Amino acid sequence: MQTVIQVKNVSKNYRSHHVLQNIDLTVNKNEIYGLLGPSGAGKTTLVKMIAGIETPTTGSISVLDSDMPKLNTMTQIGFMAQSDALYGELSGKENLEFFSSIYGLKGQKQKERIDQASDLVNLTNFLQKPVNQYSGGMKRRLSLAAALLHDPKILILDEPTVGIDPVLRQSIWDELYKLSKSGTTILVTTHVMDEAEKCNQLGMLRDGKLIASGSPRELKDNTSSTSIEEAFLYYGGVHHAN
Amino acid sequence: MRIKALVIRIIRQFVRDKRTLAMMFIAPLLILTLVNLVFSSNDYEPKIGVVSDQQMVVDKLKLSDKAFIVYQKRSEAHQDLSEEKLDAVLEVELPSTTITLEGSNPTANKASIMMIEKTLKTMPDQDTEKIKLNPEIHYLHGSADMETFDYIGPFLIGFFIFFFVFLISGVSFLRERTTGTLERLLATPMRRWEMVVGYVLGFGIFTILQSAIIVSFAIYVLDIMMAGSLWLVILITLMLAITALTLGTLLSAFATNELQMIQFIPLVVVPQVFFSGLFTIETMADWLQPLSYIMPLTYGGEAIRDIMIQGDGWGDIYGNVLVLLGFSLLFMILNVLALKKHRRL
Structure with missing residues (x-):
């Protein structure tokens, strides 16, 4: 092991x-x-x-x-903090784009990973909404998706x-x-x-x-x-x- | 009962927040002290060059006040005037009498004219009758109808840009911390300097826009006097904005909430107003004057004034640009170090 x-x-x-x-x-x-x-x-x-x-x-x-x-x-390492470290003014998609860019993901690869991660947490239909309109549970899920983006x-x-x-x-x-x-x-x-x-x-x-x-x-x-x-x-x- | 509970809670919160408490009492004292020091200072002492073919007049003027400096050659006096070593040149070449004012600073203009008139009045009548007739007044820069706003406007442009960029960048960097996103970012391989530079660039774009809009508004809408290049003024205001931006993000490291960020205004921003050139630095207490060297707004305000009123070009103001650039770099480096508090790497 x-x-x-x-x-x-x-x-x-x-x-x-x-x-x-x-x-x-x-x-x-x-x-x-x-x-x-x-x-x-x-x-x-x-x-x-x-x-x-x-x-x-x-x-x-x-x-x-x-x-x-x-x-x-x-x-x-993918890290999901206890507080939802998200930017409320941005949409879910923009948040994921931001975090994936930090790990160097771009273009088609970035799009794929965002689709996969948001599908995993059931947020695909809400990606365009600004995060400050999300419920608490949705924010948790988006945080999780952000931690998964770079396939850690x-x-x-x-x-x-x-x-x-x-x-x-x-x-x-x-x-x-x-x-x-x-x-x-x-x-x-x-x-x-x-x-x-x-x-x-x-x-x-x-x-x-x-x-x-x-x-x-x-x-x-x-x-x-x-x-x-x-x-x-x-x-x-x-x-x-x- | 509920009101009482609320009052007790608020009092407790206040007592725990020693900083806010101190700010409530100490900051007003500080500001009052500063205002007192600035306004209770001595009157402006003008320096006036004298050129005359009347030896008697020259002697009398020299004796009457140390403000008068005698020049043999007219050209030398005017050279010193253009280098701001003098506030005015008095030429007594009968039958005409001419006063040439440096012109940038209304306070200095007024003080010079008053000094000349007062001194001429004290002279015996037979001498002055010939002189007093009609002193012609010329302006090297500006003119008699230069309004007060033309003089203070350049500083206000610099000040407002500094003030708002400082506050907004400080608060948003702070919110990065309070919402947990800073920690989230520090869990990524992002380097501390990358974060600082990213902030400067991101905000930098908005400060370029802000500088261009404010400067254009002042010139084209408010019709403020503009002798130099618009682009140079925008460049200076941009440098000033970046200095404010880096200082704001740096100081946000020492605030735990938005309120504490706002408390930096009386400590950091307001004192700069007094040294920006809005008030004449030469008339302040001697020990206070060196403070102006550590205030970014001194360099920005001075450069904007020189461009707008005196029409200075790049050669005259690049020193100020370099100083502001130096301030920005210093604040950025300190910010990278301050972020060490949150992550060692």
């Missing part, structure tokens, strides 16, 4: 505030790795460091065998399905499975416990510490839990001494 993301003993402090402490995790090729944790656990900081936006205070992160942050490696080897999604209706959420997950089968490695953060079950591998993050990791099944079996939520409670130290 090929290691795509390797996080080694990473800590991150903002002044005296410890956001992340001694995180070690490995993501392999084709995996869908889920970072599960409540808000404030440090999920966003961790994925931002992996994406190359932030740098760790101590420890190292390597992506595709090169140390982050590195601009060259960043061309292989690694997809980093920060809370991708917030505000998206269950039917569409299912179809987005179906697409993520397809992408992962075709060779894309996916790192996704979520605070929704049932969504975590859909990942191949899980990392549980609480108060800046990685409290457990493994496949959803392992995590449940090891704690004799019936759900991920129970397992999380167990690892979080809120279990009954019996």
